[in-house]
Amino acid sequence: MSTIAERLEEVRASLLPGVKLTAVSKFHPVEALREAYDAGQRIFGESRVQELAEKVGAMPDDVRWHFIGHLQTNKVRRLVSLRPAMIESVDSERLLRIIDDESAREGVVSRVLLQVHVAREETKFGFSPEELDEFFRCRGFETLRATHICGIMGMASNTDDTGRVRADFRAIADAMARARRLAGDELRGFDTLSMGMSHDYLAAMQEGSTMVRIGTAIFGERQY
Numbered sequence: 001m002s003t004i005a006e007r008l009e010e011v012r013a014s015l016l017p018g019v020k021l022t023a024v025s026k027f028h029p030v031e032a033l034r035e036a037y038d039a040g041q042r043i044f045g046e047s048r049v050q051e052l053a054e055k056v057g058a059m060p061d062d063v064r065w066h067f068i069g070h071l072q073t074n075k076v077r078r079l080v081s082l083r084p085a086m087i088e089s090v091d092s093e094r095l096l097r098i099i100d101d102e103s104a105r106e107g108v109v110s111r112v113l114l115q116v117h118v119a120r121e122e123t124k125f126g127f128s129p130e131e132l133d134e135f136f137r138c139r140g141f142e143t144l145r146a147t148h149i150c151g152i153m154g155m156a157s158n159t160d161d162t163g164r165v166r167a168d169f170r171a172i173a174d175a176m177a178r179a180r181r182l183a184g185d186e187l188r189g190f191d192t193l194s195m196g197m198s199h200d201y202l203a204a205m206q207e208g209s210t211m212v213r214i215g216t217a218i219f220g221e222r223q224y
């Protein structure tokens with residue numbers, strides 16, 4: 001049995017240059033996060049606001065928390081108050097506007113990724129590529145007061161069909177490239193492409209991912 005520190009090291013060694021690692025710690029106990037922290041990991045991904053709140057209180061202050069789960073609008077205020085380093089899973093323009101309002105109210109600037117939905121099954125959440133194009137064509141980011149859009153997050157279909165997985169990653173990367181073109185220079189710091197999980201991150205990096213979200217390969221199976 002390898003340890004969390006050993007598996008973390010293995011994952012790190014397999015990352016392409018410049019690719020950042022979000023260690024997805026959802027459903028794992030604080031002791032597991034501590035082990036990763038002691039091995040140098042600082043970015044952790046959580047998918048539920050209540051669980052995040054508990055872990056924020058139990059972990060050192062220099063952890064950078066990424067929220068990666070579906071966010072209900074009635075939990076936005078609580079999440080923003082926890083000051084996550086990034087909200088990766090902004091899956092609708094309505095949610096984006098609520099995050100912006102709550103961030104302005106709280107007096108912080110929230111850093112977010114827009115989630116694009118390309119996979120066949122899996123989650124139904126996310127902007128479709130067409131909606132995303134429309135958002136950038138209409139310059140929907142210009143009216144944000146307290147939110148910085150840092151890039152795009154997406155997931156590939158959950159399938160053994162590697163051709164399909166690669167096509168999904170390419171579609172996500174293409175959506176990011178179009179957004180860049182449509183937004184022009186005004187969207188500064190729009191450079192994070194978050195894609196790739198334990199079973200598909202090698203393919204994701206080859207298709208241009210700059211940030212991978214890896215849980216199982218570091219922490220083992222989740223105990224739901």
Ligand SMILES: *Cc1c(COP(=O)(O)O)cnc(C)c1O
Nearest residue numbers: 024068197198213214215216217
């Ligand atoms: C749980 C989750 C992950 C991590 O999945 P693993 O297969 O355990 O690596 C990545 N991204 C999102 C959005 C998740 O919900």
